[in-house]
Amino acid sequence: xxxxxxxxxxxxxxxxxxxxxxxxxxxxxxxxxxxxxxxxxxxxxxxxxxxxxxxxxxxxxxxxxxxxxxxxxxxxxxxxxxxxxxxxxxxxxxxxxxxxxxxxxxxxxxxxxxxxxxxxxxxxxxxxxxxxxxxxxxxxxxxxxxxxxxxxxxxxxxxxxxxxxxxxxxxxxxxxxxxxxxxxxxxxxxxxxxxxxxxxxxxxxxxxxxxxxxxxxxxxxxxxxxxxxxxxxxxxxxxxxxxxxxxxxxxxxxxxxxxxxxxxxxxxxxxxxxxxxxxxxxxxx
Numbered sequence: 001x002x003x004x005x006x007x008x009x010x011x012x013x014x015x016x017x018x019x020x021x022x023x024x025x026x027x028x029x030x031x032x033x034x035x036x037x038x039x040x041x042x043x044x045x046x047x048x049x050x051x052x053x054x055x056x057x058x059x060x061x062x063x064x065x066x067x068x069x070x071x072x073x074x075x076x077x078x079x080x081x082x083x084x085x086x087x088x089x090x091x092x093x094x095x096x097x098x099x100x101x102x103x104x105x106x107x108x109x110x111x112x113x114x115x116x117x118x119x120x121x122x123x124x125x126x127x128x129x130x131x132x133x134x135x136x137x138x139x140x141x142x143x144x145x146x147x148x149x150x151x152x153x154x155x156x157x158x159x160x161x162x163x164x165x166x167x168x169x170x171x172x173x174x175x176x177x178x179x180x181x182x183x184x185x186x187x188x189x190x191x192x193x194x195x196x197x198x199x200x201x202x203x204x205x206x207x208x209x210x211x212x213x214x215x216x217x218x219x220x221x222x223x224x225x226x227x228x229x230x231x232x233x234x235x236x237x238x239x240x241x242x243x244x245x246x247x248x249x250x251x252x253x254x255x256x257x258x259x260x261x262x263x264x265x266x267x268x269x270x271x272x273x274x275x276x277x278x279x280x281x282x283x284x285x
Contacts, residue, residue: 217273
């Protein structure tokens with residue numbers, strides 16, 4: 001089924017919940033080699049938990065990746081790769097070399113695992129942050145690899161994919177095709193799973209069907225998946241959204257903090273996964 005509006009052209013960044021902003025900053029900078037950029041809401045409103053304190057980074061050449069401090073305890077995961085899993089792509093070092101490098105720094109690693117030749121991801125390894133959220137370091141097939149310079153000591157060149165949980169795979173496929181303009185592609189192996197692609201970049205959304213959404217996904221105060229549409233397509237895209245967030249309250253005109261680009265909006269898929277959209281205008285370095 002074709003998209004009913006302008007398609008997404010880029011998977012841009014994500015924000016993950018945390019109960020310890022300091023530990024999360026150390027993990028992203030020292031383990032994944034991200035560049036710390038700014039702290040948001042380190043003020044009275046943030047201390048009073050009116051808005052979440054957030055830390056933002058440049059990770060795998062993507063600006064805006066971050067953590068949002070939560071005012072309540074995040075429950076432990078109940079299954080493997082629960083909630084959002086961010087796929088970070090390597091462009092130079094092999095997975096075996098990367099795993100050895102991480103283990104030399106006493107970072108626990110699962111894998112690497114090779115995928116069949118039919119998979120757009122050639123292989124992956126996994127590690128977890130202090131909040132037990134999972135990150136997947138991967139290598140794409142030769143004709144789909146990122147050729148940008150790698151960032152940090154790991155050489156991460158881009159966000160290659162995101163894994164999201166849903167409770168109805170058929171409904172999810174219809175929504176992501178029609179709302180984001182994702183297209184069918186070769187599949188990453190996995191049970192009760194569907195892989196869709198952003199046509200312009202080849203970045204992937206891997207949707208996995210689960211019996212019920214994780215309690216770890218119910219943190220709307222900050223965490224999200226950010227996507228971009230082409231310049232000039234924002235108004236058309238937003239006009240077709242049916243589940244727009246009103247900034248955590250009935251008062252839709254109360255902005256919780258100053259957005260660098262006010263032409264942005266948050267919205268939800270049918271399963272409660274929170275997304276953000278803006279125009280693909282790039283980021284200052």
